[in-house]
Amino acid sequence: MNQDNDFTDREWPPGTVRLATLLGGNNDNADIILQPRPTSSPNDPLNWSKWSKALNYGLSSFYAMMVYAFVNATSPTWGPLAEQLHFSDATLTNTYAIGCATLALGAPMLIPFALKFGARPVYLVSSVGQFAISIWAAKTENAADWWGVNATQCWLGALAEVLVQMTIADVFFVHQRGKMNAIYIWVLNVGMYLAIVAAGFVVGVKHVRPVLSPKTNDPLQTVDQGWRWVWWWFTIFFGLQAIMFFFGFEETKYSHVETLADRQGSITAETPLDDIAGGYGSEKHEKSRVNESAAKTESGDVGSPLASQAATKLGEIHIDPTIPRKTYRQKLAFTTTSPGTWSQFFRHSYQPFMILVTIPGVTFCALVYGVNQAWSTVMTASQNTILLDPPYNFSASDIGLMSLGPFIGSTIGSLVSGPVSDYVAIRLAKANDGVYEPEFRFWVFLPFCPFMLGGAWWFGYALQNGWHWAQVVVAFGMFGFGAAPVQAISLTYMLDAYNEIIGDTLTAVTTVRNTLSTIFVFALAPWLASVGVGNVFNIMGAVGTLILSFAAVFIWRGKAFRVRTAKTYRYYASRQFEARKM
Numbered sequence: 001m002n003q004d005n006d007f008t009d010r011e012w013p014p015g016t017v018r019l020a021t022l023l024g025g026n027n028d029n030a031d032i033i034l035q036p037r038p039t040s041s042p043n044d045p046l047n048w049s050k051w052s053k054a055l056n057y058g059l060s061s062f063y064a065m066m067v068y069a070f071v072n073a074t075s076p077t078w079g080p081l082a083e084q085l086h087f088s089d090a091t092l093t094n095t096y097a098i099g100c101a102t103l104a105l106g107a108p109m110l111i112p113f114a115l116k117f118g119a120r121p122v123y124l125v126s127s128v129g130q131f132a133i134s135i136w137a138a139k140t141e142n143a144a145d146w147w148g149v150n151a152t153q154c155w156l157g158a159l160a161e162v163l164v165q166m167t168i169a170d171v172f173f174v175h176q177r178g179k180m181n182a183i184y185i186w187v188l189n190v191g192m193y194l195a196i197v198a199a200g201f202v203v204g205v206k207h208v209r210p211v212l213s214p215k216t217n218d219p220l221q222t223v224d225q226g227w228r229w230v231w232w233w234f235t236i237f238f239g240l241q242a243i244m245f246f247f248g249f250e251e252t253k254y255s256h257v258e259t260l261a262d263r264q265g266s267i268t269a270e271t272p273l274d275d276i277a278g279g280y281g282s283e284k285h286e287k288s289r290v291n292e293s294a295a296k297t298e299s300g301d302v303g304s305p306l307a308s309q310a311a312t313k314l315g316e317i318h319i320d321p322t323i324p325r326k327t328y329r330q331k332l333a334f335t336t337t338s339p340g341t342w343s344q345f346f347r348h349s350y351q352p353f354m355i356l357v358t359i360p361g362v363t364f365c366a367l368v369y370g371v372n373q374a375w376s377t378v379m380t381a382s383q384n385t386i387l388l389d390p391p392y393n394f395s396a397s398d399i400g401l402m403s404l405g406p407f408i409g410s411t412i413g414s415l416v417s418g419p420v421s422d423y424v425a426i427r428l429a430k431a432n433d434g435v436y437e438p439e440f441r442f443w444v445f446l447p448f449c450p451f452m453l454g455g456a457w458w459f460g461y462a463l464q465n466g467w468h469w470a471q472v473v474v475a476f477g478m479f480g481f482g483a484a485p486v487q488a489i490s491l492t493y494m495l496d497a498y499n500e501i502i503g504d505t506l507t508a509v510t511t512v513r514n515t516l517s518t519i520f521v522f523a524l525a526p527w528l529a530s531v532g533v534g535n536v537f538n539i540m541g542a543v544g545t546l547i548l549s550f551a552a553v554f555i556w557r558g559k560a561f562r563v564r565t566a567k568t569y570r571y572y573a574s575r576q577f578e579a580r581k582m
Contacts, residue, residue: 013562014569015497019174019429019436031315032426035174035436036499040320045171045252047317052250053171057180059249060167061187063123066241067157068191070130070234071099073199074150075384076400077227080203084227087143089385090525095146097521099154100377104514106158107507112348115503115577118336119163120251126156127242134238138231158514162506169495169502170252174436175422177495181488182418186411189484192376193407199230200400251336338577347575352508358568360561361438361497362505364550365490366512371544372483374516375456376406378540379476381524382463382533391466405473409455409480413448417485420444421492438496439558442551445489449548452482453541460537486548497562500573 017035038046045053078092114122130153137149168180202225355362383402387394394402421444428443429436455478462471491506498505520540527536554561562569 013559013566014500014573015438015562016559017174017436018434020426020434032175033314033434034317038317040318041323042319042325043254043323045254046173047319048171055248056171056250056252057167059244060123060164061184063127063241063245064160064164064184065187065191066130066234066237067160068188069195070134070153071103071157072192072380073195073230073234075196075380076200076203076397077230078384079388080227081140081146085140085142085146087146091143091146093381093521093525095143095150096381097518098147099150100514100518100521102151102155103158104511104518106155107162107510108349108352110156110159111162111503111507112345114159114163114166115348116338116340116345118251118253119166120245120249120333121335122159123163123245123249124242124334126159127238127245129156131235131238131242134231134234138228138235140228140231158510161510162503165491165495165506166503167252169499170254174496175426177492178421178425178441178488179418181492181495182414182421182485184491185484185488186414189407189410189414189480193403193410193480196380196403197400197407198233200395200397202230202233203227203397203400247332250331251333253336253338340577344575344577348504348507351572351575352504352511355501355504355572356508356512359498359505359565361554361558361565362494362508364547364554365494365505366509367547368490368551369487369509370513370516371540371547372452372487373513374520375452375479375540375544376483377517378520378524378536379456379459379479381521382460382528382536383472383476386463386533387469387472392469394469402469402473402476405475405477406480409477409482410484413451413481413484414488417444417448417488421485421489436496437559438493438562439554441489441493441496442555442558445486445551446555448482448485449551450482451478452486453545453548455479455482456544457537457541461534464533498569500576501569503576504572 017033019033019035020031034046036046038044041047045056048056074096081087082089082092110122133149133153133156136145137153140146140149164184168177168184172180356366357363380403384399386392387399387402392398421441424444425436425440428440455475458475459472459479461467462475494505494509495502524536531539
C-alpha cells in the first residue's frame, strides 16, 4: 500500500481502518472486517446477541426520546399555563432559555460519573430524578417552581446525547453506526415533535367519563385534562423507564485493555492481512505496523487462500467457550467502576473544551450540531408565539399538530440517510483498497444541506408574511428532511474518527449546541422585534451556509487534519479511563 504523502509517521491517523478485504483483486468481491476488533469474550458488548444489543440500544434511545419530549412538550402548555398562573411571555421564554443553559452545563458536570462508574447508574439516577421533576412540574404554582423545573430537568437531560453515543460506540461496529445514528436522530425527533402533538391534545382536547347521577338526561360529561396532566403523563412514563432500566439495562463499558491478547486479529489500516492469517489473535499482531508483507498483500496476495482465511475470520465473531458468561445479577451490578484517580475524574469536566479547540473535526461537528439545534429551537419558539396571533389564531392542539411536518420530514430523511451512509462508506472503502476513511460519510452529508437551508428560509418568510399554515408545515418538514441526516452523519463521523475519546467529544458538542440555543432563545424576542422573522432567518441561514460548506473542505483535507492532530488525539486517548481505551 502506498503511503500518503501527508503522513507524518508510519501509523495511520485515528479513524482510518481496514474495513474490507478484497478477494481476487475485485472490489465487488469483498468481505467486511469487523471494526473495532472484538475480543473473544462473550461479555464483550461487541459480541452480544442481536437481542441484547437491541435491548440496550432501545432503552438508551427511549431515555433520550423522553428527555427531548419533556423539553419540548412544554410548548403547547404556555397559553393555559400563563393564563392560570399569570406568567408573562418573558417568564416563559426565559425559563425555556434557562433550560437550554443547563443543558449546556449538565454534560461536563455529569458525564465524568458515567466514564468513571458506568452508564447504568447514571441512567438509573437520572430516570428517578426525571420522575421526581415531573411531579414537581405537575404541581407548579409559581414562577420559581417553573424556573426550577426547567433548570433541573435539562441539567439531568444533558446526559442523553452523550450516553447514547457511548452506547453506540461500545456495542456496534463501524459499518453499522450510520444506521444506528439515523435511528437515534429519528427517535430524538419523535420526542421533539410528536411530544408537542400529544401535549397539545392533552391540554386542549376533552375526554369523557360517565356521570353517576341518575337524575341527568345526559349520560356523558366532558372534562378537560389540562396542562398539568402533560406532566402527570411524564411521571408515569419516567416511572416505567426507571423500572425498565433497573431490570433490563446492562453496562456497556468493557475493558478491552485487560484482554488485549484475546483480540480477534485486531486490524488497523497498517496491518497486513497475511500476518493476520498467520498469527490470528496474538498480541504481536495487535501492534503490527506496515512492513514488506503489506506491500506483498497489496500487490496480489489478497486473493490467496491465506488471505481468504483471514477475511473469513475477520468478518465473523469468535467466542471462546471457556470464558464464563456473566450471570444476570452480575450484568445488573449497580456500578462498573474504572480504576483511576479523582484528578483523572475531574479532568473530564474541562478536557472536552481543550479537545474542542485543538481537533478540527470535533470543532466542525460541534458547530454543525449547534447551528442545527439553534435553527430548530428558534423555529419552534417562533411558531409557538406567532401562530397564537392573527392571522392564524391557533389553539394549543393546533400548534401541536404543526409539529407533524418536521417529524415526517425527519423520518423520511432518516430512512434515506442511515442505510445510504453505511452503503456509501462500504463502497468507497472497497474502492480504496478496502481502507475506510471517516470523511467518506460527508459525501452523503452534502446533498441534504440545501433542504435544511431552503426549509428554514421558507419557514421564516412564511411566518413573516402570514402565508397559509400549510406552507409553514411543509417548510418545517423540508428543514427536518435535511437536518436529521446532517445531524446523524456528523455524529457518525465523530464516532468513527475519535472513538476512544467519544465521551469528551460529545460533551463538547452538547455544550456548544445548547450554548448556541440559549443565546438565540434569549435574543429571539428583541431580535424578532428589531428585524422581523425573515431577516432573523436570513442571518441564521448565512451563518449556517458558511458552517455546512466546510463539509467539502473535510472531504478534501479531512484526513490531513486527522494526521496532523494524531498525536493530540492519542494524548487525550491515553488520559481516558482504561475501559474506554480501544
